[in-house]
Amino acid sequence: MGVQRHSLSRYRRWLQAGFFILFVVAPPLDVFRYDLTLGHFIVLGRPWTLGLDALISGDISAPRAVANVIVRGFLPVLLVGAALIWTAWRYGRLYCGWLCPHFSVVETVNALMQRASGKPSIWESQPLPARRPDGRTVLPDGRYWLLTVPLAAAFAFLWALSLLSYLLPPFEIYHNLLNASLTGNQARFLGIGTLLFFIDFMFARHLFCRFGCAVGLFQSLAWMANPRALVVGFDSSRARSCQACNNACDNACPMRLRPRTIKRRMFTCTECTQCISACEQVQADNPAGGLLQWVDDAHAIPVATGRSIRPRSGKAVADY
Numbered sequence: 001m002g003v004q005r006h007s008l009s010r011y012r013r014w015l016q017a018g019f020f021i022l023f024v025v026a027p028p029l030d031v032f033r034y035d036l037t038l039g040h041f042i043v044l045g046r047p048w049t050l051g052l053d054a055l056i057s058g059d060i061s062a063p064r065a066v067a068n069v070i071v072r073g074f075l076p077v078l079l080v081g082a083a084l085i086w087t088a089w090r091y092g093r094l095y096c097g098w099l100c101p102h103f104s105v106v107e108t109v110n111a112l113m114q115r116a117s118g119k120p121s122i123w124e125s126q127p128l129p130a131r132r133p134d135g136r137t138v139l140p141d142g143r144y145w146l147l148t149v150p151l152a153a154a155f156a157f158l159w160a161l162s163l164l165s166y167l168l169p170p171f172e173i174y175h176n177l178l179n180a181s182l183t184g185n186q187a188r189f190l191g192i193g194t195l196l197f198f199i200d201f202m203f204a205r206h207l208f209c210r211f212g213c214a215v216g217l218f219q220s221l222a223w224m225a226n227p228r229a230l231v232v233g234f235d236s237s238r239a240r241s242c243q244a245c246n247n248a249c250d251n252a253c254p255m256r257l258r259p260r261t262i263k264r265r266m267f268t269c270t271e272c273t274q275c276i277s278a279c280e281q282v283q284a285d286n287p288a289g290g291l292l293q294w295v296d297d298a299h300a301i302p303v304a305t306g307r308s309i310r311p312r313s314g315k316a317v318a319d320y
């Protein structure tokens with residue numbers, strides 16, 4: 001059945017912010033990290049080892065060691081992977097759109113770049129319309145570059161620092177950083193990491209999400225395998241309502257997709273609902289509401305096959 005429309009953006013922003021904070025504080029709080037100096041994971045404050053040292057010292061038998069490897073090694077990886085794939089199969093790339101700390105940066109930098117130049121990325125051929133879905137006119141203001149570039153650099157540094165703290169004792173890194181006493185390898189990791197993330201955040205952030213991220217790719221593949229999975233559906237019977245609109249849904253999409261199209265052309269959709277929210281704002285005075293909504297089960301099948309988005313003329317709405 002069709003999924004009832006809600007304004008979900010606020011909850012999504014809170015979830016994204018919460019997960020981003022968790023991503024940064026998980027190592028110093030020992031929630032999750034791999035300690036290279038100790039040679040094992042730390043999960044919820046406790047060492048998470050395969051117990052092979054005990055086998056070598058003769059404290060446990062070989063069958064017990066095999067059981068340890070299965071229970072502490074394969075099983076957790078399998079469970080996390082299965083949960084991610086099942087969620088994607090049923091609901092699409094929810095992890096990307098609602099939690100991923102990279103996608104939070106994508107959306108933040110997109111918004112700032114659009115404010116600065118009218119384009120959400122430097123690869124956009126034309127500036128997007130100044131008229132926003134809520135009716136406001138927002139003209140580009142070059143001064144926003146003074147915020148965009150330093151913020152992208154700050155995110156890049158935070159990402160590099162966080163990744164390093166997943167591998168080495170976090171407080172040692174913070175102490176070395178504050179006292180300018182990083183080791184050569186630590187300084188190189190932070191320097192090169194910050195540079196690479198800065199290039200990514202400034203020039204290739206959605207390209208990475210679309211083509212470079214294995215977690216995203218496997219979610220997309222699982223989602224495509226289920227024609228009944230949650231997907232953004234377009235009410236083509238009301239396509240006339242789009243004539244007075246400046247393609248607000250297309251303009252709002254952080255992945256630069258066209259939400260009124262068939263599912264396989266939305267292969268990298270992150271279920272972020274930005275397009276749905278944009279249309280709800282455009283159609284705020286329309287008693288029938290927006291033309292886009294989440295659909296699933298039987299309602300999702302036409303989106304997967306392309307039948308529902310073709311008006312009588314046979315011309316695909318997405319090709320307008």
Ligand code: SF4
Pocket residue numbers: 241242245246247248249250260278279280282283290291292
């Ligand atoms: S679906 Fe909504 S937001 Fe998209 S073009 Fe039509 S009216 Fe505009």
Ligand code: SF4
Pocket residue numbers: 232252253254255256257258259266268269270271272273274275276
């Ligand atoms: S198509 Fe809509 S839900 Fe999917 S990524 Fe674009 S804006 Fe988000």
